[in-house]
Amino acid sequence: MSEQSSQWHDLADRVEALALKLKLHVEQASTDREVADAIGRLRAEVDDAFQAAGNAMHDDAVRDDFREVGRLLTDALDTTFTKVDAQVRGLFEHRAGQ
Structure with a gap:
């Protein structure tokens, strides 16, 4: 894996970890399932965005x-x-x- 790809993967991993931590805090503060689902969708969208950015670097x-x-x-x-x-x-x- 190139250094550039490694950096994008590291960034994506950090964002995913941050999203998980935020999700846990929201779940602790609220039992509202809609909020938890929204956080999950946000995490998935951020992951997709970083995946697309990583793929774009091959262009x-x-x-x-x-x-x-x-x-x-x-x-x-x-x-x-x-x-x-x-x-x-x-x-x-x-x-x-x-």
């Missing part, structure tokens, strides 16, 4: 989109930090000149 187009989003995010952060760096340097230069 080359999805992986390419993730890479492009990552590249765009990196470029945006780089531009922002370069601008902040220039502003901070200007502030220090201004204060040093006073």
